[in-house]
Amino acid sequence: MKTREGEGSFSLPYLGERGTTLATTALATDFIQIVADEMSAGVERAVEYWLTQIDQIVTNDKITALGKLTAVQGVLRNYERLTGKGHLQFACDK
Numbered sequence: 001m002k003t004r005e006g007e008g009s010f011s012l013p014y015l016g017e018r019g020t021t022l023a024t025t026a027l028a029t030d031f032i033q034i035v036a037d038e039m040s041a042g043v044e045r046a047v048e049y050w051l052t053q054i055d056q057i058v059t060n061d062k063i064t065a066l067g068k069l070t071a072v073q074g075v076l077r078n079y080e081r082l083t084g085k086g087h088l089q090f091a092c093d094k
Contacts, residue, residue, distance in 0.1 A: 050079055
């Protein structure tokens with residue numbers, strides 16, 4: 001099958017001078033959008049998971065202030081361990 005270079009790194013099928021590369025481009029664009037949407041949804045779920053853990057700690061009246069701080073630090077260390085990040089860089093660290 002002949003191909004003609006399209007946008008990005010995709011190689012689009014070439015179906016002649018009056019071929020339908022537009023349909024193929026639309027499919028490639030749809031695919032990219034689907035992948036981006038899935039990635040975005042995954043990031044949103046992950047952020048919600050970590051924030052929910054922190055919220056449950058902070059709003060628990062049975063835990064002392066020091067206990068809350070220690071528990072939140074534990075959540076952050078767990079995040080660092082699971083993501084392979086050795087140290088989180090905060091805006092105030094820059």
